[in-house]
Amino acid sequence: MTDQAIAITVNGERRKGRTEARTTLADFLRDELALTGTHVGCEHGVCGACTVLLDGEAVRSCLVLAVQADGADITTIEGIGPEPGRLGPVQQAFMECHGLQCGFCTPGFVVSVTSFLAEQPAPTDDEIREMLSGNICRCTGYQGIVAAVHRATELIEEATA
Numbered sequence: 001m002t003d004q005a006i007a008i009t010v011n012g013e014r015r016k017g018r019t020e021a022r023t024t025l026a027d028f029l030r031d032e033l034a035l036t037g038t039h040v041g042c043e044h045g046v047c048g049a050c051t052v053l054l055d056g057e058a059v060r061s062c063l064v065l066a067v068q069a070d071g072a073d074i075t076t077i078e079g080i081g082p083e084p085g086r087l088g089p090v091q092q093a094f095m096e097c098h099g100l101q102c103g104f105c106t107p108g109f110v111v112s113v114t115s116f117l118a119e120q121p122a123p124t125d126d127e128i129r130e131m132l133s134g135n136i137c138r139c140t141g142y143q144g145i146v147a148a149v150h151r152a153t154e155l156i157e158e159a160t161a
Contacts, residue, residue, distance in 0.1 A: 006070040010035065011079025019066045026050040028066035029076060037077035037107045041136070048135030051108040052076050058115035077107035080114055089155035090114045090148070099148030101139035109135050113149055122153060 003018040010033060017032045029035045029052070038061055041049035045060040052061045053075035081088045087095065090113045100106040109132070116123070116131045123131070128149045132142060
């Protein structure tokens with residue numbers, strides 16, 4: 001197979017590489033760019049562990065080919081915080097509300113919730129649960145995750161006040 005050159009902006013940094021046409025964005029991020037916060041769980045787009053922002057929209061990076069992302073702006077879990085070493089409001093809320101246990105699903109949840117709250121800053125419990133249905137967690141039972149989404153709305157509101 002012939003490698004193809006791609007150039008993407010990842011977490012604000014322009015990155016270039018070569019990849020086979022069949023390589024998923026998740027594998028490219030992990031294997032070529034060493035951004036291992038994006039987890040690969042089911043490889044079928046069901047679990048949500050590989051969620052990243054592609055031009056601002058939450059997508060399953062296991063279902064997107066790296067070559068399809070050529071020229072795009074990607075945000076991974078490593079780019080969610082305001083700066084390296086500081087937690088963003090969703091990350092802070094997950095920590096405060098015990099919205100994680102083993103941590104495998106957490107990056108996908110944090111990216112998904114970040115995208116969701118950008119569009120829906122004051123969600124109801126039903127809206128939160130509907131959004132969360134696209135991600136699978138086998139540890140928490142979701143109560144802490146729902147609480148974390150509510151807490152994140154408070155933290156975001158405080159930061160913008």
